[in-house]
Amino acid sequence: MGESVTRIMVGVNESSMKGYPHPSISSKGAFEWTINKIVRNNVSSFILLFLHVQVPDEDGYEDVDSVYASNEDFKNMKEKERVRGTHLLEYFVTRCNEIGVACQAWIKEGDPKEVILNEVKRLRPDLLVVGSRGLGPFQKVFVGTVSEFCWKHAECPVMTIKRKPDETPRDPVDD
Amino acid sequence: MGESVTRIMVGVNESSMKGYPHPSISSKGAFEWTINKIVRNNVSSFILLFLHVQVPDEDGYEDVDSVYASNEDFKNMKEKERVRGTHLLEYFVTRCNEIGVACQAWIKEGDPKEVILNEVKRLRPDLLVVGSRGLGPFQKVFVGTVSEFCWKHAECPVMTIKRKPDETPRDPVDD
Numbered sequence: 630m631g632e633s634v635t636r637i638m639v640g641v642n643e644s645s646m647k648g649y650p651h652p653s654i655s656s657k658g659a660f661e662w663t664i665n666k667i668v669r670n671n672v673s674s675f676i677l678l679f680l681h682v683q684v685p686d687e688d689g690y691e692d693v694d695s696v697y698a699s700n701e702d703f704k705n706m707k708e709k710e711r712v713r714g715t716h717l718l719e720y721f722v723t724r725c726n727e728i729g730v731a732c733q734a735w736i737k738e739g740d741p742k743e744v745i746l747n748e749v750k751r752l753r754p755d756l757l758v759v760g761s762r763g764l765g766p767f768q769k770v771f772v773g774t775v776s777e778f779c780w781k782h783a784e785c786p787v788m789t790i791k792r793k794p795d796e797t798p799r800d801p802v803d804d
Numbered sequence: 805m806g807e808s809v810t811r812i813m814v815g816v817n818e819s820s821m822k823g824y825p826h827p828s829i830s831s832k833g834a835f836e837w838t839i840n841k842i843v844r845n846n847v848s849s850f851i852l853l854f855l856h857v858q859v860p861d862e863d864g865y866e867d868v869d870s871v872y873a874s875n876e877d878f879k880n881m882k883e884k885e886r887v888r889g890t891h892l893l894e895y896f897v898t899r900c901n902e903i904g905v906a907c908q909a910w911i912k913e914g915d916p917k918e919v920i921l922n923e924v925k926r927l928r929p930d931l932l933v934v935g936s937r938g939l940g941p942f943q944k945v946f947v948g949t950v951s952e953f954c955w956k957h958a959e960c961p962v963m964t965i966k967r968k969p970d971e972t973p974r975d976p977v978d979d
Contacts, residue, residue, distance in 0.1 A: 635841045662961060666810045666930045671846040755841045756963075780955060780964065786837060788931075788963040789955065 634731070637663060638678040638754035640745050640779070643717050650713045652720050655760030659790040660721060663758050664728060672730040679721045679734035680748055681714050682741040711736065742778040749783045761789045809906070812838060813853040813929035815920050815954070818892050825892045830935030834965040835896060838933050839903060847905040854896045854909035855923055856889050857916040886911065917953040924958045936964045 641656040652660075660677075668675045718734040725732040737744045749757055761776040780787045816831040827835075835852075843850045893909040900907040912919045924932055936951040955962045 635844065666961075667842055669810065669846060669849050671844060671849070674844045674846070786841075786963055786965045788961055790961045 634673075635675050635756070636678060636752070636754040637667070637675060637756045637758055638680060638749065638752065638785075639663065639721075640741070640757070640759045640775075641679050641681050641717065641721060642741075643681075643713065650717045650720075652717060653760065655790070655792045657760075658792050659758050659760035660724070662790050663788075664724075664730070668728075668730055672728060675730055677721075677725060677730060677732040678752065678754055679718055679732060680745065681718055681734070681736050682744045683710055683714055683736060683738050684741065685738050741775050745775070745779055746782055746784075749779075749785055754785055757783050757785055757787045759787065759789055761791050809848075810850050810931065811853060811927070811929040812842070812850060812931045812933055813855060813924065813927065813960075814838065814896075815916070815932070815934045815950075816854050816856050816892065816896060817916075818856075818888065825888045825895075827892060827895050828935065830965070830967045832935075833967050834933050834935035835899070837965045839899075839905070843903075843905055847903060850905055852896075852900055852905060852907040853927065853929055854893055854907060855920065856893055856909070856911050857919045858885055858889055858911060858913050859916065860913050916950050920950070920954055921957055921959075924954075924960055929960055932958050932960055932962045934962065934964055936966050 639656075639660055641660070642653050644651040644653045663677070668677075714736040718736065722732055722734050737748065745757070745759075757779060759776045759779055776789045780789060814831075814835055816835070817828050819826040819828045838852070843852075889911040893911065897907055897909050912923065920932070920934070932954060934951045934954050951964045955964060
């Protein structure tokens with residue numbers, strides 16, 4: 630036991646808050662939980678693999694004046710997105726450096742469900758950690774599809790960390 | 805971080821093989837995975853809580869001649885069940901002693917889904933680990949309800965460990 634490090638893939642996403650990219654409350658919660666409850670002070674036995682999936686076409690529109698954007702606008706949006714994604718990952722990489730646990734981080738574009746599953750296939754982590762918003766009974770119908778899909782189909786053990794009810798932002802857009 | 809131990813509740817059940825109680829392949833897999841990938845050599849930071857749920861009326865009948873059993877027969881069956889359950893837990897407790905990780909183990913009677921959820925409420929573990937049979941696409945419709953229910957409703961992070969395809973027993977009754 631313990632001959633090679635335990636590789637934990639963590640799916641992270643942005644909060645919908647405007648401005649500088651913040652990690653979502655559920656991503657942050659999933660990360661902190663993994664550190665506090667699993668890694669603990671055994672930092673040399675783990676490596677965290679942060680995967681951020683950017684959904685094409687869905688992000689960035691709000692930042693341009695018109696959806697009939699020129700090629701140049703699209704290129705700028707793409708660039709902006711890449712910068713936002715890098716800043717998001719920087720948050721987690723910095724935390725890992727502070728804690729002293731090894732990590733890797735990368736951005737992929739596509740449908741989060743499919744990308745996460747493909748990356749699990751490609752990198753074969755020991756564990757996949759995904760945050761889940763854990764909304765109320767009404768909202769549950771519409772969300773949680775990414776974590777549920779991963780839980781059902783990923784080719785490795787999956788841990789879902791529900792956000793605590795008291796961490797629910799007043800405005801769902803802040804989530 | 806790491807001030808109090810991480811409490812991991814592990815739901816364990818018996819294999820359907822006849823004879824001396826064996827842990828099911830998925831329970832054993834979930835346990836070994838937790839030790840190898842999470843606890844590793846950091847044994848003093850974790851405690852494992854083994855919960856075995858016995859389903860009343862479903863088990864034990866095969867050991868009596870008639871389902872029209874006398875009260876005495878029922879009493880004997882109950883006693884037999886308790887002994888089987890204790891032997892099952894003994895397997896995991898012995899493994900923990902060998903490894904040097906603290907543990908507790910207990911038996912409850914009832915519907916596994918409800919009992920596990922109630923025990924999570926009562927004991928507030930940091931993590932619930934449940935094995936899952938991971939059967940083929942056809943069988944998936946009928947199984948996995950316990951792990952899926954726990955995953956959706958337990959008030960703590962839930963990790964499901966699927967059995968590896970190559971560990972599928974030839975006869976499902978051995979699972």
